[in-house]
Amino acid sequence: MNRPATTTGMRDIDIARTKLTGALAETWTTPSGFWGALATVDHKIIGRRYIFTAFVFLALGGVLAALMRIQLAQPEARLLGPDRYNQIFTMHGANMMFLFAVPVMEAVAVYLVPLMVGTRNIAFPRLNAFSYWIYLAGGMLLWTAFALDMGPDVGWFAYVPLSGPQYGAGKRADIWAQMITFTELSALAVAVELVVTIFKQRAPGMTLDRIPVFVWAMLVTSFLVIMAMPAIMIASTSLILDRLVGTHFYNPAEGGDVLLWQHLFWFFGHPEVYIIFLPAAGMVSTMIEPFARRPAFGYLGLVMALIATGILSFGLWVHHMFVAGLPRLGDSFFTASSMAIAIPAGIQIFCWIATLWDGRPVFKTPLLFIIGFIVTFVIGGLTGVMVASVPFDTQVHDTYFVVAHFHYVLIGGAVFPLLGTIHYWFPKLTGRMMSETLGRWSFWLIFIGFNATFFPMHILGLEGMPRRIYTYQPDLPWHGLNLFISLSAVILIAGFLLFFVNVIRSARSGEVAPDNPWDAPTLEWATTSPPPSYNFAMIPVVGSLHPLWSERDTLPVADGLRTDRRELIVTTLATAEPQARDASPQNSIWPLWAAIATTIMLIWSIFSPWAVVWGSIPVAVALIGWFWPKGTPEDES
Amino acid sequence: MSASKLFTHLSIWVGLWFAPLVWAANMQLGQVLPYADCRSQLHLSAATSFIGAAFTIASSFASWLSSRRVIGGSGEHRSNADFGGTVSALSATLFTFALLMQGVAAMVLTGCEK
Amino acid sequence: MAGVLLALATALAGCQREERQLRLDPPIADALDKIALMPNRISGAPPDVYFVLGKPYEVNAYNLSQGKRLYAWFGCKSCHGDGQGGSGPGFLDGWWYYGPEMVSIFASIRDGRPHGMPAFGDRMTTDQIWQLAGYVQTIGSYEGKTAAPSRNDEKQTRPAENRAPAKLLFDEGPSPVHPDQGPTP
Amino acid sequence: MLATPLAGCGGNWQSALDVYGTSAISLKHLIILIVAVCSAVWMLVMAALIAALWRGRDARPAPAEPGRERRLTIAVIGAVVATVLIISTFTIMSFIATRALTVAGQDDLTIRVRGLQWWWGLEYVGPDPSSRFETANEIHIPVGRNVRLKLEGVDVIHSVWVPSLAGKQDLVPGRPNELTIRAEHAGVYRGQCAEFCGMQHAHMALLVIAETQDDFDQWAAAQRQAAARPPDEETAAGLQTFLAKPCAACHTIRGTAAAGTSGPDLTHVGSRRTIAAGLFETTRGSLAAWIADPQTIKPGNNMPMVPLTPDELRAVSAYLASLK
Incomplete structure (x- = not known):
């Protein structure tokens, strides 16, 4: 590294190795205590919180699913009335998509990406703290509303006019729409942080390849978030405007259009699926290496598939509208794009199988989840090809076939890799290993329970059972399969319970993990488990795609960073050459205040448009506090 | 960044920024042109799709060729050029496939079907 | 933290506002029918059960939106317009012939009034009349209710109910829409 | 995949796999073909996965062979090419089937279908105004003729779906759509609203009854008639109650003073197979149960509970059941 001409502060090169870690810890540590916990900007602490919260929402969403399965086990069941059932299925969808699936993927990235690219903290750490608080507030808004019988009841897609001013009575749809604003705000914030972290904070030598x-997956995902989420924020905001101040975005009589909602919603909604799936695909590509004991086959193909899938995902949205009455030729353009996306998906599957083919698999729990992922995701992908066809879709659209399809894609394609991820990175998160025995049991229960629950839904859909019905009549031939599905769901739930038991037990009394328990090749394993507050004592220098395999004994490191204040290396975008040392912000309580002020403004604005005016004053105050200059000059050397 | 360096960068990655643009534009035209196709018994959307496919395949070649040129030279960042050129060329090929299928759709359907 | 408190506070108020009482037990419906009017049939007292239920037809969003449906279905528009009036009086001008109380409106709908207001007592059930009365009161209200419905998916003739159209229009100055309307306030 | 659960196929009257309409028959062929090919693809991928895992169970490092990566590359490229070929075939097949979705011949019978919360309003549109008539929730069509459904969403979005006859199509407020159906066999086909439309989305069924042209003409002629006079004293009392109570404010019975339009037309309600949008078979008993407490049977629907004495209830249900 270039040695700067003048030294203005204490540098890592000036002090002995033993003192170095102590000095860094003092600079980077999060003070203990309540306020310290609230003010932290450490990406690892925030990431852990994010993951934990997302799994709490997963459990809550699972309870809703169980309620729906009890209701549907019998024809004309009276456990839930239509009003409650509609709230429950809406909550299940909205909760799983907005409060679990997207946040948990970003949460894992918040924890892992800075470690994997070899830096000391995520870019914009205070924004990161803010994003967590906003996410938490959005989740609590939705669940509090539900607990008080005012949960949204218009579906997670909230089609107008049903969710519009005339047919969506009360504030239920507004709560849905504002919950969107919360979660999208937090998702956008994390996306921006990740893009900058990945572009500018990679360890020296980590070129694009x-x-x-x-x-890579998180980079593509972040761009998807940045481009897709504004569409839904526009949609939900204009919905609230229609409902609160009487605008006419969706009123056909005054020149609005109800299909405008569907276009806006699905322009976000389809990329959303890939926002959930691409990180999972990235997890699989990364996890498969230590368990196949060879580099993932076809790195270029895998990265190309991620990027191409990401771009193509913006040209699929109309396949959710194939029966809305658009010209068939326009629909068919979307069939073409939807079909084309099967090719990058296929490339990834073939590369993973080739990796396993050529490797020597180690059958630990994460690999089991990867195998379960491939088995189920291929089914989900193939049924995806089916619904991409306009004529096929006219029969299965809005039926249980589609319910089966997207649960195969989202549970098989994203939750399986995620559970593998938790088993795999658990030692890095907590410093302890998860129990292998319980892991295997939970895998088999989840795998069998999942397939027994969701596969029969394909058949139910073809037999004519529509989605979103709170009950069905006894003279329809769906009873047997529905009962079977509900019973199978018990196995699935047992598997998840076992997983949670495993997590809690292992976190408290699991075997203590070494730094690199799986002999994995990526940088996060180059530091301790769990990592210290400063991540790496010295920033590693990367010479290959698998630094810990190619440099097994000692990783070369970069030096020259100050130890007496938070500093990290900024590198060039494409070639990751060191460019500058940059300061990383201190802990601050202001992101929390800003989040509270924003929460008040957003919830208030459900009731009065003036909230945007008066509510922005505390937000502005909080932002001023947040950005108040602290008098530490930039160290430009 | 000098102009020639910028040009090199853009041309290596052309398959990844130009091809999606062409494809996205064609998706939009697919919502507009069917009405014209139906009225005039033409195959405008087929024409735009195939012309678009020609553009994307050309951008695929352009990416490939310019990355090979950088690799063949003696400059730095040859591995990045290899990576960028290959990823771009492959992606552009994928968009070509999508556009060709859209062209086929416009040949099979008239635009009047609702 | 403050967000939680705020959410709780609004939610507690919202609880009753959002409840959807879909079926009214016949005895309660009977009791709701027994309003006590003043001898001139203007104003009076609703039955006790109305208060026990928590004035559901004034504060409950679902009842108000059902009232809006009934307003269209029972042809109220043909005389009263979209609250603007027509051959019957409007509700937006700040002038209630028989008072703005719920019981008066309920009585007007159920029993009819002189000069052409027909009785709907044999065409609607008791809870429908209450729902409609709650909605009509909202149109002519000077305070926006958060539970009130918003605009319709049709051509607009006035600000939506949740924005207290009477107040908005009254601020612009009353405009008589009916010659019998009497002195403008 | 499709074998076991379809054992009860014979009696299945709402299934995309038990088909009697031109459009649904060709869709079923497409579905079976695509599902079969996809099943084969899945099995191949699984075979490759199992082989890969089986191969590597030997824990010793494989001897370094030259050209191993190259062979893998060729295998993966081969698989990708196969994928492209299959995908292209599916895509083109899909386009061709799309073209077949919209065949509207001449001499169509046109029916205006209105989707409402939570029932179907139907109007048979004939060449001259006198041949028009209204009914609800039950479509009669002649076998072997194209029937054009003109779809209008009145309140929220609904979707008409009779899987044994054709794929679905949405009824979107402000955007009229069309769907052409054609039954190849006589029979009763059940359909259901497929787009979530609020509280009673689950109970918004539609029957399509395909019959011979003669039977259809007879039925249509009967439907065009106004309601018959009450045949006896009890039904006459029922009519009186119907007119005196809130019923008449929402329902029309042609030939009487009842002319409400916010509920289904009841002129020939007794001739329909079901009431309350497919909820019950039409009998005097089910009519009485429905009138007595609609909010318990179908919570949230727009029919209020009208207080009736037992005698009135008996009379009204008898009258409605007599409206053949």
Whole structure:
């Protein structure tokens, strides 16, 4: 590294190795205590919180699913009335998509990406703290409303006019729409942080072709978030405007259009699926390496598939509207794009199988989840090809076939890799290993329970059972399969319970993990488990795609960073050459205040448009506090 | 960044920025042109799709060729050029496939079907 | 934290506002029919059960939106317009012939009034009349209710109910829409 | 995949796999073909996965062979090419089937279908105004003729779906759509609203009854008639109650003073197979149960509970059941 001409502060090169870690810890540590916990900007602490919260929402969403399965086990069941059932299925969808699936993927990235690219903290750490608080507030808004019988009841897609001013009575749809604003705000914030972290904070030497596939996946995902989420924020905001101040975005009589909602919603909604799936694909590509004991086959193909899938995902949205009455030729353009996306998906599957083919698999729990993922995701992908066809879709659209399809894609394609991820990175998160025995049991229960629950839904859909019905009549031939599905769901739930038991037990009394328990090749394993507050004592220098395999004994490191204040290396975008040392912000309580002020403004604005005016004053105050200059000059050397 | 360096960068990655643009534009035209196709008994959307496919395949070649040129030279960042050129060329090929299928759709359907 | 408190506070108020009482037990419906009017049939007292239920037809969003449906279905528009009036009086001008109380409106709908207001007592059930009365009161209200419905998916003739159209229009100055309307306030 | 659960196929009257309409028959062929090919693809991928895992169970490092990566590359490229070929075939097949979705011949019978919360309003549109008539929730069509459904969403979005006859199509407020159906066999086909439309989305069924042209003409002629006079004293009392109570404010019975339009037309309600949008078979008993407490049977629907004495209830249900 270039040695700067003048030294203005204490540098890591000036002090002995033993003192170095102590000095860094003092600079980077999060103070203990309540306020310290609230003010932290450490990406690892926030990431852990994010993951934990997302799994709480997963459990809550699972309870809703169980309620629906009890209701549907019998024809004309009276456990839930239509009003409650509609709230429950809406909550299940909205909760799983907005409060679990997207946040948990970003949460894992918040924890892992800075470690995988070898830096000390995520870019914009205070924004990161803010994003967590906003996410938490959005989740609590939705669940509090539900607990008080005012949960949204218009579906997670909230089609107008049903969710519009005339047919969506009360504030239920507004709560849905504002919950969107909360979660999208937090998702956008994390996306921006990840893009900057990946572009500018990679360890020296980590050129584009040495970025771990998971990091690539998160880069693509972040761009998807940045481009897709504004569409839904526009949609939900205009819905609230229609409902609160009487605008006419969706009123055909005054020149609005109800299909405008569907276009806006699905322009976000389809990329959303890939926002959930691409990180999972990245996790698989990264996890498969230590368990196949060879590099993932076809790095270029895997990265190309991620990027191409990401772009193509913006040209699929009309396949959710094939029966809305658009010209068939226009629909068919979307069939073409939807079909084309099967090719990058296929490339990834073939590369993973080739990796296993050529490797020597180690059958630990994460690999089991990867195998379960491939088995189920291929089914989900193939049924995806089916619904991409306009004529096929006219029969299965809005039926249980589609319910089966997207649960195969989202549970098989994203939750399986995620559970593998938790088993795999658990030692890095907590410093302890998860129990292998319980892991295997939970895998088999989840795998069998999942397939027994969701596969029969394909058949139910073809037999004519529509989605979103709170009950069905006894003279329809769906009873047997529905009962079977509900019973199978018990196995699935047992598997998840076992997983949670495993997590809690292992976190408290699991075997203590070494730094690199799986002999994995990526940088996060180059530091301790769990990592210290400063991540790496010295920033590693990367010479290959698998630094820990090619440099097994000692990783070369970069030096020259100050130890007496938070500093990290900024590198060039494409070639990751060191450019500058940059300061990383201190802990601050202001992101929390800003989040509270924003929460008040957003919830208030459900009731009065003036909230936007008066509510922005505290937000502005909080932002001023947040950005108040602290008098530490930039160290430009 | 000098102009020639910028040009090199853009041309290596052309398959990844130009091809999606062409494809996205064609998706939009697919919502507009069917009405014209139906009225005039033409195959405008087929024409735009196939012309678009020609553009994307050309951008695929352009990416490939310019990355090979950089690799053949003696400059730095040859691995990045290899990576960028290959990823771009492959992606552009994928968009070509999508556009060709859209062209086929416009040949099979008239635009009047609702 | 403050967000939680705020959410709780609004939610507690919202609880009753959002409840959807889909079926009214016949005895309660009977009791709701027994309003006590003043001898001139203007104003009076609703039955006790109305208060026990928590004035559901004034504060409950679902009842108000059902009232809006009934307003269209029972042809109220043909005389009263979209609250603007027509051959019957409007509700937006700040002038209630028989008072703005729920019981008066309920009585007007159920029993009819002189000069052409027909009785709907044999065409609607008791809870429908209450729902409609709640909605009509909202149109002519000077305070926006958060539970009130918003605009319709049709051509607009006035600000939506949740924005207290009477107040908005009254601020612009009353405009008589009916010659019998009497002195403008 | 399709074998076991379809054992009860014979009696299945709402299934995309038990088909009697031109459009649904060709869709079923497409579905079976695509599902079969996809099943084969899945099995191949699984075979490759199992082989890969089986191969590598030997824990010793494989001897370094030259050209291993190249062979893998060729295998993966081969698989991708196969994928492209299959995908292209599916895509083109899909386009061709799309073209077949919209065949509207001449001499169509046109029916205006209105989707409402939570029932179907139907109007048979004939060449001259006198041949028009209204009914609800039950479509009669002649076998072997194209029937054009003109779809209008009145309140929220609904979707008409009779899987044994054709794929679905949405009824979107402000955007009229069309769907052409054609039954090849006589029979009763059940359909259901497929787009979530609020509280009673689950109970918004539609029957399509395909019959011979003669039977259809007879039925249509009967439907065009106004309601018959009450045949006896009890039904006459029922009519009186119907007119005196809130019923008449929402329902029309042609030939009487009842002319409400916010509920289904009841002129020939007794001739329909079901009431309350497919909820019950039409009998005097089910009519009485429905009138007595609609909110318990179908919570949230727009029919209020009208207080009736037992005698009135008996009379009204008898009258409605007599409206053949």
